[in-house]
Amino acid sequence: MMDQVKVIEIQKSVLENNDQEAEKLRQKLRKEKTFLLNLMSSPGAGKTSCILRILEHLKAEMQIGVMEADIDSSVDAEKVAQSGVEAIQLHTGGMCHLDAAMTEQGIHQLDTERLDLVILENVGNLVCPAEFDTGASKNAMILSIPEGDDKPLKYPLMFSVVDLVLINKIDCLDYFEFDMQAVKERIHTLNPQAVILEVSARTGEGFDRVAEWFRKNVNQWRKES
């Protein structure tokens, strides 16, 4: 059952007021005490690998669903389903981002009332997804070491709209020129509230603190419901 991945062909949203639609979805999930995390990054920064690490830490203590957005493949949802967590694949049909109405189509397929946490893997793109509120409770992004420490200068909106930044692939820090202190200062200049955590999806390093962030935020969300 769990390794059969449902694939949803997302319909392009015709709604003009995305913010209103996003707020509606957020209120529905609040009532259901379901925390939705919108996870964004460049292609290849490690979204799926990080999700798999998060699931390792949390799947025994909460009910989790994963929505994997991709233009045209199902490889990510299949990987998640193999870990024993319910996953659906959203096919965006060439779209470069998800908006609230598109996210809602995925949420509609998961029986979210029984879920504590839904992780949405957005399309791999540092530009467009930052412009659209998906209705998520919180937003996170991954910056990977090989991408370079100048990315906050080049994609400032993305770094401004997120609550959590995971700096991934720290196992290869010695191999690349990457100034960790400079990148943290650049992020905090744009977004003083952002929580920044260093991780390696390859080795698992740092995911105990990521799991802590999730526990705290999922609990907070429940209390506010």
Add this chain to the structure above:
Amino acid sequence: MMDQVKVIEIQKSVLENNDQEAEKLRQKLRKEKTFLLNLMSSPGAGKTSCILRILEHLKAEMQIGVMEADIDSSVDAEKVAQSGVEAIQLHTGGMCHLDAAMTEQGIHQLDTERLDLVILENVGNLVCPAEFDTGASKNAMILSIPEGDDKPLKYPLMFSVVDLVLINKIDCLDYFEFDMQAVKERIHTLNPQAVILEVSARTGEGFDRVAEWFRKNVNQWRKES
């Protein structure tokens, strides 16, 4: 002079027929015997570093100009200008791609009649830039090793529209799980004509063959003019 970087604030295109505008720009450049390469990739794949290596090989034998598109910084154009090649920075103001009319605004600022080659560094994004003809003579993209060998499966349009694929950061091949043969097969399945070259912008490996590709294509373009 060369290290003063001109910054152009790009106006959003209002033209509906991008293909027509692109063809018009291509014809203008053909008449001028100026070859325009549109270079695309994910954020952090190494567009600017690869351009610097290409300039090392070619700047003594042809007249080159570089246009660096970025949402909101000038760091790339400044790096290019330091190498002694004319560079202008295009500020896209949040846009996720360049279209032909936007490219034309940059071309207008370069005195292209006296240039043999213009390299356009597109916005770092594997989705949207693939959908818009910029008017370039040829299209190229960079896939970097840390991004993973599954990218052609996930961003098929990008891999379908390019003439040249540079596989960059091969100096760290041993460090990442990356199946070079598999990725080449995936690219050629989508795009049998694509030329694929392995390079390292860090070490300079492979850029003699990239320079050969440019010489051949710039000459071909001149002959067809």
